[in-house]
Amino acid sequence: MTTTVQTLVNQPYKYGFVTEIETETIPRGLSEDVIRLISAKKNEPEFMLNFRLKAYRQWLKMTEPSWPHVHYPPIDYQDITYYSAPKEKDKKKSLDEVDPVLLETFEKLGIPLSEQKRLSNVAVDAVFDSVSVATTFREQLAEEGVIFCSISEALHDYSDLVERYLGSIVPINDNYFAALNSAVFSDGSFVFIPKGVRCPMELSTYFRINTEGSGQFERTLIIAEEDSYVSYLEGCTAPMFDTNQLHAAVVELVTLDNAEIKYSTVQNWYAGDENGKGGIYNFVTKRGLCAGKNSKISWTQVETGSAITWKYPSCVLVGDNSVGEFYSVALTNNKQQADTGTKMVHIGKNTRSTIISKGISAGRSQNSYRGLVKMGSKADGSRNYSQCDSMLIGSDAEANTFPYIQVQNNTTKVEHEASTSKIGEDQLFYFSQRGISVEDAVSMMISGFCKDVFNQLPMEFAVEADRLLSLKLEGSVG
């Protein structure tokens, strides 16, 4: 090949370090005893243990999905550690008591937690392996009636809310990985926005996998009562290990009448090396239920990491006039594989959904959009607009689009647009002939391509996401 678009080389992964910290790690393997052990460690209420056991028994009867357009060797579920946590002396009362090694780790990841350094308008829940180590701004949020804490704490302090909603949006037997998560989830974030409250700051959870061989199974539950609003962002990184690690999360969102949840993800799990060795298997179930009329759930995701991504953040639009949105940028490089998209299930009248998906494939990666738009029989006057654009960098990458459309109501309207473009040698030459470096050229084209999605991110994170994509592709062309 005479092109300048040569083999794509990844920018060294800057979050690949391991924190040396004493952990409490249970032996590898999964059984009812392990589940009882996890539940006991967290001193959970009875209903939670029963929930887990029920999920585990369902999971045993289920099989791993084979329909995604991804390939990986069979996972040995008995070779995974299902609970790993930094040893802590006592439950810490304030951030000052959090192990400085952990604070330092998060600071290194760009997530300063200490009072002096943290972002002034973003509250952060920091999750390290299986547990939440700190949540900032809790008191300030509590003044508004907003609850933002780890789900473990919520199980103690707000167990009625958790019991009522947990598993109500993603049932325990929804799919193989959701069942596994329901059985063994260790921590995650819980958010409750009471009626009429507009959450005064961005809420954010930062997930960090540290221990080799441990899986991460976090569970997030966000409840927005009538007339409330919250914007929530999650970020993720992991060290570089040669072995694959499983991350199977479940996120459930629910909005009541006139409420809105904006959920953004910047996913940068370790992707494996350029030959596809190591990396995270990111098998995630995310679903939002627009239960109330005029409510809205908006998913924005920037997926740049993981060896394999399998996720379809979805909206179930039950309330009349409710709105679901999905904005996605999925970047794959080297040997990464992504099968990601959304499901928009229109049940109520005059519901609306928008899907904007941008896939960027470089190296020898595979990038698939898979999306379902379903118009139920009672969804009179509902509308969907989908736009799926793919960009190929180089000539060895693959992009696929698998749209599924099911319409049971002839007053609805579904639109689907798709395009494929390529950053080719001639375009790059055009830039260089105008004195623009190849790196700047790629970065300008990628930013332009992703603009519609980045515009949806909270501003601080939009800049970060833009930078992240450029870094991921740096040195990849030329």
Next chain:
Amino acid sequence: MIIENSELILSVRNLAAEVDGTPILKGLNLDIKAGEIHAIMGPNGSGKSTFSKVLAGHPVYTVTGGEVLYKGQNLLELEPEDRARSGVFLAFQYPLEIPGVSNLDFLRVAYNSKRQHEGLEELDAFDFDDLVRERLDVVKMDPAFLDRSVNEGFSGGEKKRNEILQMALLAPTLAILDETDSGLDIDALKIVANGVNQLAKPDNATLLITHYQRLLDYIVPDFVHVMAEGRILTTGGKELAQELEARGYDWVREEDMAEVAAR
């Protein structure tokens, strides 16, 4: 205009180049001095466009022999972006469409990369905006084009005008216009030619690559070269273009063959 003792801007000696192992340029010689307008004419497949891309550094072509000096410097060892920043500009025969990148951003980054190369401070968005709006006049372009993606959905004529707008901003020392007249109607041709004429100065040089004499009615060259088989066969003044128009290219080739045979 021909100026006595003006600076030699481009000096090409025995240039040979190939693409995928097929030789295209086979010993090309050409000198261009400051202030001059040169036209290279020739039939399809003569290597005209290849020559322009080799000068600009397109990676698909491999130079297999000869040398190119640009203001005394070895041009061939420079990366394409450095050639551009030091003043070599190629107006493309088929300008590329760049979806998602606004024309204004593209122009600003290009302009500032040149400023940076010259050790000047970058222009901020506001100052640049003023500058570009003033330059729009060179090609009578609607400011609305600035907010559109680079060349996306532009008509053939609009793309060519956009090339000249870029040229007006970057103020190159050596402007190479590859078949800039192709696909233009007479009005657009006049606008483009007028733009090029405005930009030609005593301290820069212009190289027109064209198949037809038509463009040369509006941009009058100081020298006309006839190219075929990867070489320049003959050189004359502007009247040579008219002769070519009247007689076609074959006679040049025949004369050349006779000359070669006589040797």
